[in-house]
């Protein structure tokens with residue numbers, strides 16, 4: 001069910017943003033979806049469509065674009081940041097596959113490329129957020 005909660009958060013944020021910008025009908029929504037966010041994209045998309053229908057006064061032939069946000073990591077020791085993509089090549093196919101379902105697996109062998117510390121945090125690539133909206137003012 002958390003796809004529905006996330007979709008609802010996105011739609012409500014979009015409607016609030018529209019109100020602030022004095023947009024009467026939203027026509028485009030861009031959503032950023034972190035690649036580590038464990039979500040069923042099909043259900044998420046379906047939930048967005050259903051919610052748009054539910055709040056249809058706020059939308060007009062809306063196009064929803066989902067962008068995948070790539071994972072960025074930051075070392076807690078030297079503060080170096082790097083994209084997780086650059087490390088994927090060194091993983092086996094099975095490991096790459098596992099990342100999508102259990103992100104934590106991916107990080108077991110991960111070290112900071114600069115100082116080799118295993119102590120780092122995920123800076124980008126988690127969560128769902130509203131990137132932008134477009135719409136008409138009358």
Ligand SMILES: [Zn+2]
Nearest residue numbers: 075078112115
């Ligand atoms: Zn480091």
